[in-house]
Amino acid sequence: MNFRRLPGILYNHRNTFLIFSAVTLLLTCILLHWGIICTDFSPWRYVKQVCNEHQNGNAIGNLCKALCTSGDINSLTCQTFHNGKESVFIAEWHETKLVFKKVKDISKSNPLYWIDTNTQTKHYPSENEFKVMIRYTVLTKFNISISNSNLIRLSRLKPSYQEKDIVKRRNEMMNAWALLQDHEYLCSTLFIDYDLFPQLIGTCGPYFAVEYVEPIQYSSLFSLNEDKEEWSKQIKLSLLVLKLIEELENTFIEPFHLCDIKLQHFGLTKEKNRLKFIDLDMVYPRSVISRIISETDSCTTDDQCDFFDCRARCNTKTRKCENRVANNNLQIVCEKIFLGWKNPHKIIVPGLLMSQHTPSSLAAVLRQCANPASETTKPREPTSEEVQSRLTAILSEMDSEIDNEMLL
Template sequence: MRRRMVIKTPEGGLERLYSVVSGGMLYPRNPTGLYKWLMSSRLKLLLLCTFAIMFTFFSYDTVKRKVPRRVIRCSDSASQLFLQELCDNYTKGLASGSFCHPLCSGQVIYKQCLGHGITPHVLKASWKGNDIILKVKKVLDKNLTLNASLTESNQFDRNYFNVNTNQSYVQYILDEKGINMEILDYMYSECAGHDDGILSYQKMWYCQALLAGEFLLSILLKDSQNVPKLYGTCGHVFAVEDVPDEMLEGKFLDKRPWTTKVKLALALLDMVERLDNTPYGTLYMCDIKSENFGVLTTDSGYLIKPIDLDFSWLSSQMKQVMVKESEKWCTKDSECGFKACRSKCDHWTRHCDPDFYTNNLINICRLIFTTNARIFKFGLFDQGVPRNIQVRLSLLLQDCSTPSSEPSPPTSSSMIRDLRQILHDSINLT
């Protein structure tokens, strides 16, 4: 759409007739001299190409930031087929575990696959009227041989299991703390099964998939109220309670009432204190994001549990993880550490420091309480903070979320106390 208008120019007060296009650009109706050169075809082509490149760049950047990557989820049919094959192995005596009978006798009702990727690894089901989560661990390559000699009957004896499990898995995690016989008995009964109690090669093959990480932590911390309840195993699958994760979703946090935010924050501080003081030392959570925490409602508020312990380690194992990370070449601190567990770059050696400079409290403060701009998430305290505590809370959070200058920093009990106090005061809790 064009319209004609008269605009006065500074050139001797003369008036020229201009056309105005819908985009707002003005150009002379009868171009002469400089205007003809500006509108020449060669320059127009150059300007058009420049505009196209800029438009393409900014459009791609916007789409990359705002449109999530397409997530491939495992299909329900593949998940149900996987469970059927596992139950077939249980019937043949090739798989065992305390949860095989409920899983394979119709007591467990499959609901959906929650995992990403083609292979099922996180499934949702119901059992005894409650939702549960089935976690599938990757088994060893069948072509690999287990590091042990079998008896004449092609079985592992109990003594081998105790020694091998303690040395190969538990000692790696617990270091000098060791393990008691009660836990070894539980692990053996899960691996060998309650029916015949025989630890065959196939059962041990399944068992080694479980003993390497999250399942072992679930056993060691089974008495902690901040770890999902463990119901049992079947082959390389273990079942835990389903703890809903919607309460801490970033897109809803800014709409939560202030009282709800305070109770969630207090529950997070309680969780930090308990996981910092387990019987086996601190459990360091290195994959801290809102969707990795589940929330249960209690009479006094909320109970928060980490629902993904794949990147969580006890103290001695955490040191080994960071030593491995120190092999990285670096130029800045942000290149060092493992996920939320941050380290520093030694600018003389250009290698990462084998120590870590964050703890659970620091990571909760910087990744949950405040905005995590890197992943575009709302912080719990980004909006809705009462005016009378805004400055005090802001200063506390700034201090709380700053990585320590000292390696392996212990959680500051005074910081937790101050945070609790200001949150209690804000809603007049006693």
């Protein structure tokens, strides 16, 4: 490179310029790799790859035709912060917004087939063996037994169609097996009839698509200067959060724990009358998350028994984590979302319900909700139903009062 062609100031600081350029390039590559930034070229590249696999007969699913042949799925845009997924992008299908997510390649870590070391022949499971594998996967990940009809639905990627061609069926099984190893896909599929998570639309190869639900966006920077209308919206939103938390507690055979709770992980439906939880990678039944926590090798402090927001206690005598998750969803919601970020004595960043309009009665209940046992360390006790009822009653009354005031 001829540095003398550079403008004078750049030539005089050429070494600094080169270092800055290299650091910028490296940082950009890291941000792209982590999914913090993205470009709209990426989704088209992903689609081209999966459509090539579909053309070769390797990628199968009910959305492949719309994605690769008819062009019904279009308007692809990249999505940042995709939480461990290799690729995530948004698309439109007949004016319906979809989110496509790619599952990890498990062909080496957990292959469907086994290879005869003598003949190098691939041996695939029979249909019955495949169903046994699916049953075990569901039982391990969600501690539930599924019906035969649901088992058939999970084993196929084209609704109401049974593939007879053995080669195509093996490819379909390969696709289905990779998808079923993904916690988010399996959760969406198993609970498709519940209105708690984004609706699963379909699949194509390693990609699955769910309905797009707008993540909740809220900036606490303006909480001290917000007007009554904005405060009313935050109260209504908080009531919707409480409703969803209650449903997760009571809808299933056992409560479901959200082990990664952030406000942007809640999404508001088109009708604006309910929320769905949109990040399912850390959603577990109580028995499963308790088992995961108890499998920690050893512990000397309670913090070593935490699985993100799902917290447990360390038995210092046995140096093992206790076989149960200690806190519950409401405790975390009150601590992280309603109250906000805080140090042991002071709130640093106000949460959804901390405002100039917050009455002392509400603040007191929120503190009790976030730290039921008044622990000096990280709270671990679950919030009681009695506190939940009081919180809901206070917010409902405030919501009615503000609505009446705004009508006057």
